[in-house]
Amino acid sequence: MSSAATMFAQSFFHGTRADLKPGDLIVVGYQSNFTDDKPLSWVYFAATLDAAIWGAELAAGSGPGRIYVVEPTGPIVDDPNVTDKKFPGNPTLSYRSRDALRVIAEVTLWQGHPAERLQQMRENVARLKAEGADIID
Template sequence: MSASASMFAQSFFHGTRADLKTGDLIVVGYQSNFTSTRRLSWVYFSGTLDAAIWGAELAAGSGPERIYVVEPTGPIEDDPNLTDKKFPGNPTLSYRSREPLRVIAEVTKWQGHTPERLQQMKDGLARLQAEGKAEIID
């Protein structure tokens, strides 16, 4: 590698409805956006903006949808809820950590999914819930 070359770090994103500021920590102990299970012992995030958009669009609550650029403060691992169940090889770059995520910035310009696509996702999640298959591996 030449002396003028630079390395680029992987960006990570977290979609939510929480109103956070730069430097805030996203910590474990909140319910999933996708099921009404117990409080989670992991924080979830993604290396793709699309997965974070889904998180924001499906997040519980009535606040505005938000996407944050985050920095893990400890070890991370592939999210087994997606990588083992739906997307072998982790193409969605979905991760989780027991350590907090630090908010680095907010992504303010992003395009959400179409209303039809969002409804398809919500219908699919409701079907999984009704079938008892909405279990989160926590």
């Protein structure tokens, strides 16, 4: 690949409530933003800003939602929680890795979903949890 083509490299995003800085690593072994289950053995991220916005808005905690541009430090795979269970293929461009994500920058100008749409999504997440179907693989 020529150096001119690198300006078109894929960007990846991670939505959370964690306060991170460029150079920080997002690593496995921490609690999920969405469940109280055991610590995760994967880190999750997406190539669409919309998916990261959902992550930031739905993440547990009381801090503000944050979105980071991240760089995988190792191999990545499609996120089966979205691709296999909810949508054929990977239209949300959601991924996971067992290796760390390096924070490159914070996305500071983003618009959240309308309040009524966010409430619907929160109700869906609560319903899945109540049904025992909120498992993150």
